[in-house]
Amino acid sequence: MFGRNGDNERREPVLSASSAYGELRLSPEDRPTAMVRKSSGGGSSRKSGSSSASRESGRSASGRGRGPKRRGLLSRLFYWTFVLGIWAVVGVAGLIFYEAGQLPPIQNLAIPDRPPTIIIQAADGRTIATRGEMRGSAVPLRSLPPYVPQAFVAIEDRRFYSHFGLDPLGLGRAVFVNLTSGRLREGGSTLTQQLAKNLFLTQERTLSRKIQELILSIWLETKYSKNEILELYVNRVYFGAGAWGIEAAAQRYFNKSARQLTLAEAAMIAGLVKSPSSLAPTRNLDAAQQRAAVVLDAMADARFISTEMEQAALAKPATVAKNNSSDVAGYVADWVADQLKTILPSIEHDVIVQTTLDMSLQAVADKALKEALAKNGKKLGVEQGALVVMDTDGGVRALVGGRSYEESQYNRAVTARRQPGSSFKPFVYLTAMERGLTPETIREDAPVQIKGWKPENFSRDYRGPVDLKTAISLSLNTVAVRLALEVGPGEVVKTAQRLGITSKLEPNASIALGTSEVSVLEMADAYAPFANGGYGVAAHVIQQVKDSGSGKLLYTAPSPNRGMVMAPPHVSMMNRMLQQVVLTGTAKRADLPGWPVAGKTGTSQDYRDAWFIGYTGRLVAAVWLGNDDSSPTKKASGAGVPVEVWSQVMKAAHKDMPPVQLPGAGLEAPQIAPSNLPPGDVPEEPVVTGGPQAQRKPATIDNWLLDKLFGG
Template sequence: MSKRGNGLVNKDKRGSRRAAAERAQSTPPSRKRKSGGSGGGSRFSRLTKRIAIWGGALALLGLIVLGVAIASAVQSLPSYNQLKATQTAQTIVVRARDGTEIVELGPSYGEWLDYDEIPQVMKDAMVAVEDRRYFSHLGVDPIRLTGAILESFVGDKRIGGTSTITQQLARNLFLNNNRSLDRKLREAVLAFALEWKFSKEQVLELYLNKVYFGGGAYGIDSASRNFFSHSATDLSTPEAAIIAGLVKAPSRYSPTADVDAAVGRAQVVLRLMREQGYISAQASSVDIDAVNLKPRIGQNSARYFTDYVLPQLDLLLPETFEPIEVWTTLDVDMQRAATSAVRANTPPGSQGALVSLDRDGAILAMVGGTDYVETNYNRATNAQRQPGSAWKLFVYLAALEAGYTPDDRVVDTPTEIDGWSPRNSNGKFVGEIDVRTAFAYSINTVAAQLGQDVGFGSVASMARRFGITSPISTFPSMVLGSSEVRLIDMTRAFAAVSAKGTSVEPYGIMRVTTASGREIYRHERARSSQLVPSYVAAGITDLLQTAVNTGTGQAAQIGRPVAGKTGTTSSNKDGWFVGFSSGVTTGVWMGRDDAKAVPGLQGGRAPARAFADYMRVAVKDRPVEEFETEVKLPGWMLEPDDEYLYGNPEDYYFIDEQGNLIEPGRREGGQPFGVEGEQGPRPQIPVPQGEAGQAASDDFLERATGQRVPSDAPPMPRTIRPSDTARERSSNPQ
């Protein structure tokens, strides 16, 4: 019984195996692959293991390399006492063009405070704002590092990772401030080395005694004495918060430059201290009246200039910590005259600024405000204000380039452009006048008509060509100066006109030498370019001179030829005068920082008077120079209308009398225009022959000019009068 039973079982098993084999043979290949998942899983598992092994090996190798680098750095680090005695700050002597010392900028060090002597509130404030995980990381904060990596991939600056206190110390002691990957890697290695060799307390002590706080102050004791007239051992909580807030941007948050900015930054520091448990909520506010700033004596306004040019040294010089002397373009007498002129003429409660350039772009004088100690904000280079009618320089430049001349007739009449109706300052309209008079008396309706005629985009393009770097609107009202500009840019544009239409690049540093006299930088004049033809420069100079002689700028007269333009914005918020004489170009702006109206402020009054007061000194030793104001139109503009509409023939291919194709910029005989002695091949092309004596057929001429050639006689040329306007030429070609 049991045997039969066993036989049945075996028989059933054999049958089931045969059925399984049959099913396997009938199963499609795709289904076999799906059912056999163990092989795919095995390959994925092997790949994962390989990645893990290689990744681990690379990570281990990286750690070994990092460890070797850190160990090497630790061996090369100076001792703690050597680091305390080392001063890495650079002394800079700034000189005027005649060698006179303007200012000496260098490190100011207070007493060295040991860790236990530093007030706890100062240590807490610095850790709270600069490195909240200072006491838990090993020199590099992995959370900040991850944030920096994420920022580099997604470009989200809100994530950003900044350096730890130890990294900042490493940079201040051993590296420069460039943002290269190599420098960041070296900074990280040095930070690990510092934390390996020194304690947290020693690192923080070094940092607080060496970090830069602005105004030449290095270390908290120097900063405390510089800003509050007492030792850092006596710092209060608000004072400590102000000093800690300076590290991010010493010049921006300096309490001697901008109290409100310093207090605002200090509030941020106190909030972080409260959030991190260092102070109570009651202590987390700054009472401005409770912070007693050190009284300061007046400083020379040349500091506006030095603040402008010295940051450029980072781009001009190789890395060096040697003491250096910077020889600048500043003229001491002109700077003194500029300061007096601005202070004497600026309306009460307002600010004034002045920039003066030599014919090559050298900055002769710069005044950024009426009092550098009161505010070091440089209105000559940083402030953007509406220029008013001074902007008409670009409107009339575009019109002159389009074919207008100073003698052309225009009409001062009510005008409407896309719903905008400009009005004149006196509310009157004088009817038909010439372009020269319209500019001299700054007639708004004519400027609007000219802008519409040549195109507002053309006016904006002209402003860009002459060095305006701020955003420019192309709405119709832009012709009256609604786009904000910088004083230095406007002065640069007028300097280019003074240079007969040639570009001018402002600069303030002539050369730099080390203390031993070795020259490490010398200014090289930038390559200039012709911005407009000479006849356009002559025409605009004619208009600018008339504006001073008989127009709105008469207060700018100095007893020799002066060309310039006034500018006044709505409600007398801004007053401008920009002009030139004897190779010196000067721009003056006046107004309030809050852009409120200034009663009686007009470009032709206080700014023009300040210009005259300064320029009498600036040009007194220069020869009198007459302006070139004769508009000599090029020959191609005096040809028949059809040819004028096609522009300058030097810009196009044309056919000579023998039917030869002449390339752009080449004369007869294959010689380039304006180049003597160079000969080139004269390319030949087959030209259809027409009637005897005609080099090209009528059909060819019609296709080339787009106009029908009369069959009975060749067209007679008509001379265009220089006084024809661009609009007349385009609308009445015959």
């Protein structure tokens, strides 16, 4: 550029304090080392002035910039909150879409068919129980008293009719209560969510299941009306004690239809939803009544009922119905349901099962066992019992599996296996009869020793030579063991299985004393051929099954007759011998006036089991008493309480029946030559004097033969 004098000298521009552009250089105070320089105390007056001006300028600028900085911080905070919110929404949406993908397509979703109900009827057509997953028929909402659905809404979901499947207020309250209490006290699930869980999901508590529950709840709300959802709910929810649905609960606890529930009963049932197992009135009536009071208070608060109605219900709380059929026939109903799984593996609709059960006799049997245990149980150290009554075709007329179905559903008549003791001896004697022996055959009642085992008689007395009729009448153990060894334990096992024993039997010498375990039902079944003339039967309780809707017959029981399993002459011999047990032997306390009766008592080792199986020409009944843990009783024997229970039940069973003779019991013993015995093993004995019926008979098996057979 040119100077003012017009010379051609080029000059650089100078920016100074006096420049029109102002001071643009940084003062020392504005630099990072300002504090160091200030502390040194150096600097010119010009610089000091400049620094002072700069500081003033900085303070002024700083004062002007404080507001924007704050706004910037808030802006950044708002920005990142917004961004994180967007990502949270995206994440939740992604999780929801993922969980939705784990469910069937919405367009394919449908309410699962209600599991079929099994309606069990007695022989006369009376309904005695219901089984199946639901155990009760569905009831339309309009058929229920109005306070029944109102009770559920009041205690479970007050805003049911206003929310869309999810109740934000209820959920928020539950979260607050749970956080402040430090434990899980309330759930935020609506009735719709609970229904979705029951219909489609498992009971596990996970985030995944909760999200799926929410999705399904919204689907239910869009597809069904509120009343339809509520109707599905009350008919599908669990109420404890095996009762699914309100009809099953009403029958289970109050022995009435849900259509007939009182306000107090409705409140109790609605209160069970919170904790059905622990609040079930059959288990904890006080807790169930306290919960019902809470429900009534909620109903009054929601103005579903008046204060007067609440007070009336509180004054007379609901109680469990006494002596309902579920207890009397519970064991039979469970057995029927188990058998039905084999007969009809696939059941699509409700079915009606007609049984052979006589409910009047069933009630008598249940009462007789309960009273006997109440009267004698503590004295004899006996806690349990079981009995079976069947006709001579194997149809079960009564069955009791324990002293109380409410206390224990374990079926001791069908499932339990116990040692039958001397009640097993008829199979030993029958095997001997089939090999040529007769009731008049003589055998030795004397001590026996087999490889250190010394079976003894109950009385520890020995009578020497006795006929078999006397031996079985007095239940002499030594004679039974000798007979088992004579015919072979394996043959005894075959005889018992031929007559109806299905449990595993050990073919050893002690089989004669009933050491292998069997069920009460098996023993009754195996005694039936004695009562019906020698025909094997299959114990059964189901007569027919039909569809409850269409009436279509789905199953009819085949003929229970398994053919002849015992020849008539042997039937005659056995009935004469077993009749003597009742007339003069161990079962002489059996009391059935006017009826010919036969049977056999049994007491297992250490008095652990007490049995009596007795029969007439019409019915067979088996009674067992003992303890579930097989602990010894206080000398309870088959000749005592079991005979008394048998007599009480059979008197009721034979009421108004004309007496009939036992098959062949009045006939003389036929002369049958010995058979199926190895020649030479049984030496001949001298002629036994016995009047005109005297004959030559095989000799007594003595200790010499036992040593020969068992080497000891």
